[in-house]
Amino acid sequence: MPELFQVVTIAEASARLQTYLSPLARVEQVDLHAALDRVLAAPLYAPTDLPAFPRSTMDGFAVRAADTYDASESLPAYLHLVGEIAMGRQADLVVGPGQAARIHTGAMLPPGADAVVMVEYTQTLDATTLEVVRSAAVGEHIIAIGDDVRSGQVIFPQGHRLRPQDLGGLAGLGLTSVPLVARPRVAILASGDEVVPADQTPGPGQVRDINSYTLAALVQRYGGEPLLIGIAPDEAATLQHMAHAAFAQADLLIVSAGSSVSTRDMAAEIIASLGTPGILVHGVAIQPGKPTIIAFAEGRPIFGLPGNPVSTMVTFELFVAPTLLQLQATPPHPPRTTPARLTKNIASKTGREDLVPVRLLQREAEAWAEPVFGKSNLIYTMIRADGLVRVPLDQSGLYAGDHVLIHMFT
Ligand SMILES: Nc1nc2c(c(=O)[nH]1)N[C@H]1C(S)=C(S)[C@@H](COP(=O)(O)OP(=O)(O)OC[C@H]3O[C@@H](n4cnc5c(N)ncnc54)[C@H](O)[C@@H]3O)O[C@H]1N2
Numbered sequence: 001m002p003e004l005f006q007v008v009t010i011a012e013a014s015a016r017l018q019t020y021l022s023p024l025a026r027v028e029q030v031d032l033h034a035a036l037d038r039v040l041a042a043p044l045y046a047p048t049d050l051p052a053f054p055r056s057t058m059d060g061f062a063v064r065a066a067d068t069y070d071a072s073e074s075l076p077a078y079l080h081l082v083g084e085i086a087m088g089r090q091a092d093l094v095v096g097p098g099q100a101a102r103i104h105t106g107a108m109l110p111p112g113a114d115a116v117v118m119v120e121y122t123q124t125l126d127a128t129t130l131e132v133v134r135s136a137a138v139g140e141h142i143i144a145i146g147d148d149v150r151s152g153q154v155i156f157p158q159g160h161r162l163r164p165q166d167l168g169g170l171a172g173l174g175l176t177s178v179p180l181v182a183r184p185r186v187a188i189l190a191s192g193d194e195v196v197p198a199d200q201t202p203g204p205g206q207v208r209d210i211n212s213y214t215l216a217a218l219v220q221r222y223g224g225e226p227l228l229i230g231i232a233p234d235e236a237a238t239l240q241h242m243a244h245a246a247f248a249q250a251d252l253l254i255v256s257a258g259s260s261v262s263t264r265d266m267a268a269e270i271i272a273s274l275g276t277p278g279i280l281v282h283g284v285a286i287q288p289g290k291p292t293i294i295a296f297a298e299g300r301p302i303f304g305l306p307g308n309p310v311s312t313m314v315t316f317e318l319f320v321a322p323t324l325l326q327l328q329a330t331p332p333h334p335p336r337t338t339p340a341r342l343t344k345n346i347a348s349k350t351g352r353e354d355l356v357p358v359r360l361l362q363r364e365a366e367a368w369a370e371p372v373f374g375k376s377n378l379i380y381t382m383i384r385a386d387g388l389v390r391v392p393l394d395q396s397g398l399y400a401g402d403h404v405l406i407h408m409f410t
């Protein structure tokens with residue numbers, strides 16, 4: 001039987017892609033509210049100390065710690081109340097020896113004071129007399145200048161992906177817009193005479209476009225900006241025209257379907273026409289996803305992903321996702337894996353890596369991976385699953401009871 005693809009391993013396919021891949025150089029200044037999950041284009045430094053002034057962390061009284069030395073219920077200290085510290089203002093009083101000032105959580109510590117006594121451990125005997133029944137240590141219930149972050153300190157390295165707490169930390173320093181790596185623009189071109197837009201009712205033999213939706217969502221998940229080009233027919237001139245127009249406006253092009261060997265499959269020919277060096281890989285030793293195409297033209301990556309919706313998703317995770325992260329010069333996401341035991345045998349062939357959707361089950365305090373078998377056209381196998389189990393290249397299968405790692409969907 002003739003072999004129609006020159007298949008290579010996942011590692012070899014990734015290595016060929018690496019040869020040509022370099023990060024995008026575009027940087028944009030972005031408002032913090034739009035910066036979640038985006039990647040910093042430069043290291044950031046704290047422009048000021050945080051907090052910028054010493055603050056009380058409790059409601060109570062600002063005191064000199066030495067004045068409360070050994071104070072207790074049986075032997076209280078008596079201090080002279082000199083006033084109250086207003087919130088959001090610099091104190092207009094000084095706490096001298098034997099004195100105290102009423103203070104609230106978050107207020108600026110007045111000069112002279114070096115500790116705060118919680119209100120619970122005091123009693124105001126009259127307008128100017130405070131009884132303290134607990135001794136305070138120097139610095140107690142106070143956050144000092146720079147306790148959170150010091151002026152000049154590196155707060156984030158280049159390539160850092162911003163999380164909700166990072167946005168808060170930047171806001172706290174007044175950095176309300178940040179330099180970010182531009183989101184890679186990813187053109188998604190679906191193809192196939194039988195594929196119709198998802199909001200249309202398919203005629204006989206037609207199917208709704210699933211891949212444009214899963215691909216656009218995956219692109220977003222990995223920090224890219226999806227450009228939905230639409231659905232091209234299996235007709236060379238139109239497909240070629242749409243692919244060229246799409247590629248012209250993108251940092252990365254994905255052509256969905258048409259990657260296989262039928263006379264209707266034109267993805268390889270069209271992709272090859274986009275420029276040099278052209279196709280690097282056509283065929284990977286995996287199931288699903290064997291007909292995958294990886295190419296480069298004009299310094300930009302192009303992927304021809306097999307049309308079956310499961311194959312589309314699996315090959316995106318294997319090849320497009322790491323490419324998107326590299327275009328943003330951000331480290332790969334740490335793999336989210338969960339150990340489990342297989343509930344059923346999985347058959348495979350040596351020389352091919354299988355990626356099998358599994359559902360994670362909890363039985364008798366043990367995690368189990370239940371294979372969700374089904375042809376790669378069936379998108380609901382992915383919906384019923386929580387992740388994928390990989391059957392390595394050199395194994396002819398896995399057995400019920402085997403310990404495996406589930407690569408969880410994100
Ligand atoms: N003789 C052989 N036939 C096939 C082989 C092979 O090695 N020899 N490989 C099979 C494998 S594996 C896959 S995967 C598919 C890949 O097919 P293509 O990339 O050429 O894609 P199509 O044939 O156009 O479509 C496959 C399947 O997916 C459906 N599809 C396509 N686009 C969409 C979309 N946007 N939304 C939903 N469904 C979509 C399409 O209707 C087909 O059912 O080839 C095998 N054949």
Ligand code: MOO
Binds near residue numbers: 286289306311
């Ligand atoms: O291997 Mo293809 O990618 O499923 O049907």
